[in-house]
């Protein structure tokens with residue numbers, strides 16, 4: 001079975017926002033990701049203060065990247081706007097815009113990552129898988145915790161146990177906007193969506209609101 005998280009490299013790094021603050025952050029994230037590749041807990045700890053500094057600045061994210069998207073791959077009008085992705089897809093930064101009252105499906109990310117609140121408020125519910133994963137399409141989850149996330153707050157994603165969650169906007173009038181920095185091309189890969197009551201799981205690709213993913217070359221997994 002080919003690894004569905006392996007995608008063909010892009011031709012070059014892709015920037016969707018022209019911001020010196022974002023460029024500096026991405027440079028720091030690349031260095032940290034490489035130097036701490038042996039321990040992703042360390043990656044997250046080292047990256048967090050830099051991410052906190054980026055979140056404190058309020059003028060680097062253009063307004064079109066803080067808008068909902070009616071045609072969302074996540075449903076509910078949720079915008080997922082790509083801000084940067086690395087040529088080898090080992091790093092991406094995107095904004096996730098959740099309209100008031102909307103909620104993401106329960107999903108995973110299959111990578112280390114940091115999520116920080118840029119605007120508004122969210123409630124995050126974290127899940128853990130408690131079945132052995134051997135039955136195709138079946139998944140049993142338990143709730144690990146429910147967290148209120150305020151502007152400037154940062155939380156971590158780290159597989160396997162810290163990677164499954166759902167997020168809803170708790171702001172009433174305006175969308176909530178979170179920034180994600182991830183160790184993969186999260187919107188492009190095939191990952192998982194869970195249905196809690198039915199105990200089911202299925203593959204999905206969220207895509208991005210402003211950038212296509214490139215389909216993987218079928219022979220790529222064989223040669224890399």
Ligand SMILES: [Fe+2]
Nearest residue numbers: 107108109165
């Ligand atoms: Fe997520």
